[in-house]
Amino acid sequence: MSNSHDSEREEGLSFQPKFDASGLVTCVATDAATGDVLMVAHMNDEALRKTVASGEAWYFSRSRNALWRKGESSGHTQRVVEMRMDCDQDAVWIRVEQVGAACHTGRRSCFYRKVDCKGGMVSLSFVDAARLFDPNAVYRK
Amino acid sequence: MSNSHDSEREEGLSFQPKFDASGLVTCVATDAATGDVLMVAHMNDEALRKTVASGEAWYFSRSRNALWRKGESSGHTQRVVEMRMDCDQDAVWIRVEQVGAACHTGRRSCFYRKVDCKGGMVSLSFVDAARLFDPNAVYRK
Numbered sequence: 001m002s003n004s005h006d007s008e009r010e011e012g013l014s015f016q017p018k019f020d021a022s023g024l025v026t027c028v029a030t031d032a033a034t035g036d037v038l039m040v041a042h043m044n045d046e047a048l049r050k051t052v053a054s055g056e057a058w059y060f061s062r063s064r065n066a067l068w069r070k071g072e073s074s075g076h077t078q079r080v081v082e083m084r085m086d087c088d089q090d091a092v093w094i095r096v097e098q099v100g101a102a103c104h105t106g107r108r109s110c111f112y113r114k115v116d117c118k119g120g121m122v123s124l125s126f127v128d129a130a131r132l133f134d135p136n137a138v139y140r141k
Numbered sequence: 142m143s144n145s146h147d148s149e150r151e152e153g154l155s156f157q158p159k160f161d162a163s164g165l166v167t168c169v170a171t172d173a174a175t176g177d178v179l180m181v182a183h184m185n186d187e188a189l190r191k192t193v194a195s196g197e198a199w200y201f202s203r204s205r206n207a208l209w210r211k212g213e214s215s216g217h218t219q220r221v222v223e224m225r226m227d228c229d230q231d232a233v234w235i236r237v238e239q240v241g242a243a244c245h246t247g248r249r250s251c252f253y254r255k256v257d258c259k260g261g262m263v264s265l266s267f268v269d270a271a272r273l274f275d276p277n278a279v280y281r282k
Binding site for chain 1: 151152153154155156167169171175176177178180181190193194223224225226227228232233234244245246248251252253254255256258263264265266267268
């Protein structure tokens, strides 16, 4: 099931991020104060290293194919309190102090809808969905 | 930047998971009691629907190419307290009651190492890394 390389990656103390075919790892950002998941995004090697070096969250946007400092347009930055790697080092968890809102829709978290199942029908309902900013004003769409 | 389909997916209340080219969404499981991230994994359409219907976490293993009920080998199941979708519906957050350990290495969470940066060198250190079970005994490698 595992070989010595996998074992070193899982049990060792060297930083060996396991990038996917697109050169990315998955990053989960949670609110250091509440534990809420704020967003799920991706980091390439450069985003990961800039995040570690600066203590601020950097990501890689798959849709824009570009490195991106969180909050560079909106001012809603993320200060990293702690960064952790998962067992196989293909996912990163950062606990952050979020300035304002993490979501591009203006909400604190991207996870502003919960999944309900009633009578076999699956649907969503809003929860914690108040907007902290107007995305049209901030991003000048 | 967005069209009406994206807008419906972001602002509507219909459940429209946005699967990637492999038919998967990313799922983050957090401990409902502590807010700690337990694991990051993937769900296909069937795993998502079984999770919603049963209230227990099901995933799709990319390495084994198989649907998988969390805890089916180890007994360490996850009861879903709440499920949320993110803005573009390509990521799911489940808050769970974890029986025992989430990680196949025997730890409570897959995120048992934190990233340190000292003098420009990036390395890992163990944190919350006690094993709750012996993986060799549980999985009979």
